Amino acid sequence: MRTLPQLAILALVGGLGAAWHIYGEQVGLPRPLALVGLEAAAPTGPQRGGGAGAPVGVVVSPVRTGTVVDRAESVGTVRARDAVTITAKVTxxxxxxRFQEGQRVxxxxxLVELDAAALRAELDQARALFDDARSQLVRARGLQPGQTITAQRLETLEAVTRQAEGRVxxxxxxxxxxxxTAPFxxxxxxxxxxVGALVQPxxxxxxxxxxxxxxxxxSVPEIYVARVREGSAVTARAAAFGDRRFQGRVAVVDTxxxxxxxxxxxxxxxDNADEALKPGLFMTVEIEMQRRDDALLVAEEALDPLGDRNFVYVIRDNRAxxxxVRLGQRLPGEVEILSGVRPGDAxxxxxxQRLRNDAPVRVTETLTRPTS
Structure with a gap:
């Protein structure tokens, strides 16, 4: 059984060590001499991995580069590229x-023909008048030498001919x-x-x-207005189509x-070649605002959070x-690092949980992750 003085020394060493680890290690303070002396004087016992003389066994994963896409999500409605209501122009x-419902034309x-019997009779009459007026004009212009016609009469015949042609x-x-008919x-x-119905204009x-x-x-929030551009990729999905994703592009951004x-x-x-998307369909859309193909990614389990700050242990010269680090986008199982590490860092x-800053380590396994 340990004596009371030995237990007191252990408690003192533990308290000072915890305080230095929480506060001093974060700001890079050297290990207190008093703590070093107490640790040296502390009774020895069974050693755990991670002591000054025993490197801690760790599993590492390299920092890799991959593609990260910033997206904004919204909801939208499908509209036909061209749509019109077909109406009658005359009574x-x-x-x-002439069409079947749902037919492509x-x-x-x-599409529809109205009774034209009366109008065809009117057209025939107009053509007859035009033919008669044109014949008279041709005869007047072709008079033999010695035959005369007044200029006024010739002008009258020309006017009558034009009027008859206009009626036709x-x-x-x-x-x-x-x-x-179909306009497009x-x-x-x-x-x-x-059939048989009387229609009005x-x-x-x-x-x-x-x-x-x-x-x-x-629509997207105004905070994204500077990042939404014509040509940006858009992915849309609808509950009616399950996991199917439709790919499109931004055509117009409102001014x-x-x-x-x-x-x-x-x-x-x-593109809707199979006409799966119907006008009026409700859809969830994701718009791509920015793509980074050289983003730095680390495994999410590498993060050591402290309040609103995040840390990782990088292996350099066999020490942790x-x-x-500053975080960016989160991906499944990974997180983007904006600053603090370099590509290839382990x-x-x-x-x-067994590490402290600058602790000696022994790499027992290196995990590799697929590239984007």
Missing amino acids: GIVQAI PEGEV RQAQARLEELRV SGRVGLRQVS GTVVTTLDDISRVRVEF RIDTTTRTVRVISEF RRVE VVVRGL
Whole structure:
């Protein structure tokens, strides 16, 4: 059994050692001479690894370089690249419907035809008048020598011919308005009219969306406005598609910040060849704001936190040097180091609890981690 004086010495050595380890070691103070003398005078017992004469066995991992991406997350809504509501331009009776709901149609495809019987009769009449006026004008211009016609009469015939030609073109234009066509290639929606229905100008016939390429609109906080640029990568996902990720790019960044929400509106574009994304779909998006391909990464278990500060033990000359580091992004199992270490430095990942600054160590294993 240890005597009382021996126990007192042990307690004194332990207290002084703990105080130096917590405060003095952090700021690099030398080990107190009194503590060294007390340690020397302290009774000896079974030695643990990590003593002055016994290097501590540790497992290390090298600092590696990898890719770190700063991202911001938001929510957005899918919009068709081009979308329009197809309406009738003139009054008429629906004579034929030329599309199937959900069908993909090319630009200029006839979707609906209105009854054109009366207008075709009007067009025929206008053409007859035009032909008659043109014939009279041709005869007047081709009179034989000795036959005369006043200049006024010739001007009148020319004016009548132009008027008749104008009526023909007007009737043709009105006839074209009785054929409702697709203004661009896309997919039609549900039809809103039936054969025999009387439609008025503005009556909705159907919708047309070009979703071979879609837009996703979302907003990001104004603190990111300087880091969001056209061409930035965007990843989007929706609950309807499980783990599937859609890749797109920022197309437009609004020139104004919303003073109510303190956000800026961003429009991104996505290829949608399989038309999986439908207009109105709710999506979660991640926008890439910055990519660092040479970021320094260490294993997360290498960190030795103290309050709001972080330290790692770097092996140099077979000794563990306690180094303060500044952290960046956290990755699964790793953390980015912004300052304090260099690429290739061996940092302790196991055995930290037995270390002190400048303690001799023995590397028992070196863990290697995959590169990005």
